[in-house]
Amino acid sequence: MTAPSSSSSEPRDKANWAQPVDALRVRTMPLAAVNLNVGGRHLVGPLQGFGPLYHKRYRVRLAGVDVSPSSVIQIWRQNFASFWPRGNYFYAPITGIAPGEVALLNLASPVGVQLSTGIMVIYADDTCFTFMNPEGHMFAAMITFSAHTDDEGVTVVQVEPLLRSNDPFWELVMRVDGYKREDRFWQATLRSLAAHFGSDAEVETTITCLDPHYQWSGIKNIWHNAAIRSGLYTMLRPALLAKRWLARRRL
Amino acid sequence: MMPANATFELRRATDTTSVIVIRGEVTAFAESQLMDAYNRATGEGAQAIILNFAGLDYMNSSGIGLLVTLLIRANRAKVRLIAVELKEHYRHIFELTRLNEAIRIFDTEADALAALPAF
Numbered sequence: 523m524t525a526p527s528s529s530s531s532e533p534r535d536k537a538n539w540a541q542p543v544d545a546l547r548v549r550t551m552p553l554a555a556v557n558l559n560v561g562g563r564h565l566v567g568p569l570q571g572f573g574p575l576y577h578k579r580y581r582v583r584l585a586g587v588d589v590s591p592s593s594v595i596q597i598w599r600q601n602f603a604s605f606w607p608r609g610n611y612f613y614a615p616i617t618g619i620a621p622g623e624v625a626l627l628n629l630a631s632p633v634g635v636q637l638s639t640g641i642m643v644i645y646a647d648d649t650c651f652t653f654m655n656p657e658g659h660m661f662a663a664m665i666t667f668s669a670h671t672d673d674e675g676v677t678v679v680q681v682e683p684l685l686r687s688n689d690p691f692w693e694l695v696m697r698v699d700g701y702k703r704e705d706r707f708w709q710a711t712l713r714s715l716a717a718h719f720g721s722d723a724e725v726e727t728t729i730t731c732l733d734p735h736y737q738w739s740g741i742k743n744i745w746h747n748a749a750i751r752s753g754l755y756t757m758l759r760p761a762l763l764a765k766r767w768l769a770r771r772r773l
Numbered sequence: 774m775m776p777a778n779a780t781f782e783l784r785r786a787t788d789t790t791s792v793i794v795i796r797g798e799v800t801a802f803a804e805s806q807l808m809d810a811y812n813r814a815t816g817e818g819a820q821a822i823i824l825n826f827a828g829l830d831y832m833n834s835s836g837i838g839l840l841v842t843l844l845i846r847a848n849r850a851k852v853r854l855i856a857v858e859l860k861e862h863y864r865h866i867f868e869l870t871r872l873n874e875a876i877r878i879f880d881t882e883a884d885a886l887a888a889l890p891a892f
Binding site for chain 2: 538644732
């Protein structure tokens with residue numbers, strides 16, 4: 523095999539990547555969205571976090587469907603939220619899923635409260651895009667959504683999280699039901715996407731544990747735990763609103 | 774699947790250090806070649822592996838995922854992974870994904886080799 527030549531010009535992938543950020547900034551805030559655990563937070567990936575590291579792959583083959591990988595990704599990027607299971611909200615940035623954009627998520631969480639969290643788009647091109655999460659999210663993860671053509675010429679669509687639970691609280695929740703919920707979430711998303719293209723193909727799931735160990739340095743991540751903060755917000759909101767109302771009356 | 778448009782040339786720098794020279798495109802399609810180069814290096818007894826990115830001219834997010842996976846394998850095997858010759862753009866990607874907190878980065882192979890006994 524001949525070695526591909528390298529060039530000294532600007533890398534071809536430059537426009538596909540976000541710039542590094544110190545802290546996340548939410549530029550647009552839909553009325554219904556709650557930004558409790560995103561603005562000001564750092565990004566975390568599979569090298570941070572607390573629990574064992576998993577590589578998961580949810581995959582659906584769109585056999586019999588005449589659609590290119592880039593068309594699938596274009597539609598997925600434009601309508602990302604619409605393929606999610608009910609009860610979960612993805613507030614897409616105005617500019618869509620593009621490198622550097624931050625989106626707010628309000629999720630039905632395994633612990634009962636609606637979880638206010640978010641993602642940042644770290645990479646996007648014609649056939650794939652990738653999210654990372656802020657501190658406090660249930661996972662320290664990198665999730666890649668992609669499509670390609672397999673050896674038989676069939677378009678294959680997949681979601682590939684590389685993830686750890688973010689802190690001991692989330693690890694406990696994940697062990698009880700969270701990991702299975704996560705599997706069901708992406709399986710439902712891919713079924714919904716496949717149905718959009720007229721396919722009822724089954725979703726294949728493969729799970730590999732890359733590192734079974736805990737990262738004990740991640741214990742302190744619990745300080746940012748989005749479920750605890752979302753729960754406190756839900757409990758204290760009436761009191762905060764009352765306090766604000768009283769302060770206005772005094773003016 | 775498309776074939777990988779990348780090469781991973783392995784050479785020995787010292788008795789315990791190998792260099793993997795990466796050229797071309799690091800994407801999901803390069804997985805088996807990269808892992809093969811890593812396996813050959815550790816098979817030869819490498820305790821430290823220098824990834825030389827001078828010839829890297831394209832990397833997508835699956836490529837970064839590959840490097841994360843490689844790093845985890847190396848950590849578990851107590852093999853040190855070092856990156857050298859990263860262009861500014863790829864340094865930014867390492868920063869964005871926080872890979873720079875887990876992989877030591879040096880400007881050149883010589884710098885890495887000089888620093889190796891110290892960490």
